[in-house]
Amino acid sequence: MENSQQLTALLIWPMLGSILAWFIPKASQRIYSLFISIVQFALVIYVAYPVITQTGQGLEQTLPWLSDLGIQLSLKLDSTSVWFVLLSGFVSFVVLGMKGQWYRRNTRLFSSMAFFLIFSINAAFLSSNLIVFYLSYEAVFIPMILMVGIWGSSTKANSVFRFFLMSFFGSILMLVSIFYLSYLYFLKTGIFSANLNDLLKLSNENSPAMLWCFAGFFLAFAIKVPLFPFHGWLKEVYVNAPAPATIWMSAILSKLGVYGFIRFVGPLFPEAILSAQGILLALAAFSVIYAAFLAIQAKDPKALLSYSSISHLGFVMLGVFSMGASAKTSAIVLSVSHGLTSLVLFYLYDLIVKRKEDVSLEAYSGLAKKFPILFVCLFIGVLASVSLPGTFNFVGEFLVLIHAYPVSALCTILAGIGVIFGAVYMLKFYQKLGFGVSSDAQVAEVAEDISGFDLIVIVLILALIIYFGFQPSLFLGGMTNV
């Protein structure tokens, strides 16, 4: 581990962006947001570059903040967190370039909240102190609630409440578990600490208390991911949220849950996971299948995409619960690929919605002829989502299945069947949107095919998806025994 002062830059810069946004004229907010987020992404790459190239080595930085409360601002960028931070930097930059009503109404609030969100996400991914992690994990709610509440669609209030209450319920029990772990550590050493490195010394204890603490953590992250049966909040929020919020939630915030499992739950409670591994794998596999069924039946395309997101995250969790370093790497690979795929799908769907007034799946038809380039892009996105070989998702799902098979053949096979269902609903999605009898009247007057910033960004993402589909070695440095 190298000691590095650069990690704080990843926190200070977005915070600065969040504050400065209030002093920028409304008309130039989009340019401003793009500028800040591109610089942020560049910063992330600059900081992450040495970590990626020399795997195993990481950066570390500790700042004294609230040491008398057991809180230390210790940041850590290693081969686990680096991918999530990179993904979040990239997604944020793409999302902030999207045009929409958030750049027309309450614009300053939007930019400010967006950068506050980036700040909290970075803090959550970087922190190796559990209390600071909890703080940032919770702080994510504030911008998210405001985004859904202000720029979301009309029936948003209840969905926001359900989202908030379910997540808050999970995370506050996690806080209690964190306290309890710190207390156990205190009993052992006489020092009150919530640092991961310290608490890891408790991990070989196998007591009922540890099992309860595991339950607290599990609930928090399972709701965040979400894993069946904790997915109740997801659909309404995804559907009602404005496009940037949906993308952030599906591409990044769900990964906070995944990251929490990989970073904290796995190392802290190896015994508890091993004893419950059968149930956990079954839950993950069932998530894949169940969400796929929900997606097949969904009427609203955005709901379909949301369910598909749950289904893919079930795969990720299958990888996480298989345990072991390589399984962990495969889960990370799939997380990143799912982040990119859901980014491109929700982005394109937003572009289509802007060209359409009616959002029921039945009402779409024959748009492919009108917007050929857009639908070619969407087709590649759909193929990526069904994990066609040659796309990034394929690499991830393949690796996950390989690593899950020795642990539980049954769950792996079940999840594998889920891939087929995935093809069913995604192709249905594409067919309904793109083909069928064209009905000109429903298309907005000003609609034109994808161009400009949108096109560049979409092509960039698709290129990344395909490139990593053929050349995933960048991610596989941590992989040992394939």
Place this chain on the structure above:
Amino acid sequence: MFDSSTITLIFPWIILGFGIMATMLASSVRIETRLPAKLLTIFTLVLVMITSAKLFNLDTTITINGFIEVSHLSCMTLFFISAISLIFVVGSGGYLEKEKLHISDFYNLVLLMVLGASVLVSAKDLFVMFIALEVMSLPAYALVGFRRNDSRSNEAALKYFILGGALGAVYLLGASFIFGASGSTQLSQIFEWSKIHNGDVLLFLVGHILVLFAFLFKAAAAPFHFWKPDVYEGSPVAVTGLMATVITTAAFVVLVRLFHMVDFQSQSFVPYLESLKQLIRVVAVLSLVVGSTIMILQKNLKRLLAYSAINHTGYILLGLLGTMSKPEQIYSVWFYLAGYAVISCGLFLLLSQSETRNDQGLELVDLTGLMKRNPLVTALASIFFLSMAGMPFTVGFFTKYTVFMSSIASGEVVFVIIAAICTVIGAYGYLRPVALMVMRDPDPTAAEFNGTKSNQALIIMLAVLCLVLGVFPQALIQLTKGMELIP
């Protein structure tokens, strides 16, 4: 028996006494002469703050004849109480004007209440405590009924007065039992007695619990909370704010003192400690559950805040529970009180800005769509509400954090889990007004918010303080760690 050092020690109270007399004179001249009374009050409170701040660097605790203690704890609380009263006195002029309550008697009564509260927090004798309690409560009854043409205000005052009087009698009964059992009314002597006492403690226990009831009533812990919503709703906003901050703080300082009245290390008090703990557990859990669940059903904002206050009482009692076996954790209680006072100060000052069309008080629906009409008030109110809910980066998070930490450190895990669940329920209650303000379209019949400049400035200051303490709570925690409890 006056030497000069004693006079410096009791200087704050002397100043308060002179201030009360002066404001009384001001009101006797002409009842509408309010400016002199207001200025006098501000002047008095500032002087009290300065003189009590001078006592901060006292290294030892001085007890005057065993009755009154001058210590870090009492000086800081005194400073804190006068600072909060000052904020309300400066900030609520516009409100009093609007409600046609702006007469100098208001200031006189506020000073009297501050005097009672300030003696209460330093009292080391059961009878001094009683007198101080009455000196604090009587002006409070009058202030609650200050809107004399409003039937709800009258009802609230009467209810508060009768219940308060009855609980005062309960307190006296308890104090007499304690005196009967231990032979003293001075806390330090009772403590010494408990160290050497061997044998039956039943009479003492009954007395102790009765005494505690009186102050649990003042702090509005469930099941002694029934007066709180009505009184909050009926009294003028500025008075509600003073009750939520000054009276709560004073009541909790006394509660802590009373809880730690006996030496729990002593052999004969080990089962005693357990039964006392059981009492706090029941009261804390009831307060948490009642406060949070009933809060989410409220339509009136003041009633909502009343139940929220009951809920917060539950957290503070939880912190108190943590101190029973680890007295050094007492700072979590002080820190919670300070943080809570900052939040409710801001929130009540903000409420005093509101102008509803009907006379029913501020309902939740009156906030509908406020963001479009008044973004500044929305932002400020959201900060306070989120802070009450305990969201990160506000002071509300760290207050809950320290309380949870201290009670887990003394092994009360189950209760912390209950408290955590109540936090979620409570968060829904606090989020409802925020959602109404932010997510709905404006409603033309909704309330207007117009504050005077001083009021607005104070609220902004408090909101900033909320956020600053939410990131850097260390200074305040260090201060509260200095406030040790000396038997």
